[in-house]
Amino acid sequence: MPETKAWSGDAHNAATAMFGRAKKQTDDFSKYTTAVGDALSGAAGPIGSARTALLKKADEIDNSGQLHVSDQWVVLVKGGQMTVEQAAALEKRAQSEQITVNRLLTDVGAADEAGAAAVTAAGQSHGLQLPDPTSLDRMYPGALKPGDEVPNPFSYVGATQQAILRDTEMSQTVRETKVDTQYNPNTGEAVATTTTRYMMDGSKHIETVDAKPNFSDRGPLTTNVHIDKNGNEVSRTTTVTYNNSAQHGMAGKTTSTTVYANGTVANVTKWPDGKEELVITEPNKPPTHVPVNLIDHPILTPLGATGKYFGPGVSVATSLWDIAVAQSSFERCVAIAEGVTSVTTGTLGGIAASGTGPLAIPISMAAALGGETLGNWIGNTFCPR
Structure with missing residues (x-):
């Protein structure tokens, strides 16, 4: 149509319809993204405010000097020289502060849940279809709602997890160390040196190092006794290194024997x-005979960090935990640990799987429970029935 310089005909009509469809789809997508963006923007404020309040409280506790908040939002007692009465008072204070932290943590969770619900609703209003939780789609990443990364304080399992983490932390944290040297009353020579490490929970580790060897082919004997908070013996470990003059293939070897309750x-x-x-x-x-090549760290390497002490009995048991997981499955080991700790698999599994929890939490907990618990776990796991 030269006079109007316009196009017409089937091709023109098809092109016009195509651009119309494209504009509609673009407009729909723009409305979709705008709705989701508005939902995210609306959630940012409440989440930010709740998060700021939680972090402020955690900083306040951390700066108090005697308590600190872990990565799992559990209020713990810092190690340091103190009496058992002071340790007990700090534990009560930690439990009190935990109530406030839990409330603030729940506020963050509620704001996050509300934000997620708003984003989902915005998507659904524009045609988003959520996967059926009962279909095979749930196997795909992101199809299901992720689980909690930290203990949920307002569930029974979460509250139990928090208590276990605090209890095991206190059983591994030194509050006082005393060193005593025994002397021969006749000669005045040193006979042995005993180091007693008192833990926050009332348990203790008594390490005695003999000044002289009992036999000419080996060095002095070291004995470590682990006593639980009720005064019951958890384990007794004796360690000795043979010198180069030892016979029967023992030259240079170090042997360590741990007897559990x-x-x-x-x-x-x-x-x-x-x-x-x-x-x-x-x-x-x-x-x-246990294949020790399945673990990542030497069995006799002492475990612990500044202000922490596990003792050889727990160190050996921790290595055995590594071996048990490598040999069978994590779930099986948690189930066995459940049987000797009277804690449900859900609770135990949740804290044991966490990378921010104490090392091999089921073993540390079993040791904290004291008595025959730790020995029972080892026997049930490794010895034929």
């Missing part, structure tokens, strides 16, 4: 080249 015995032998052997013997059962 239920009679289970863990014998560790370490050769000069670093190779280690571990044998577990349960009462009235044949010895079990």
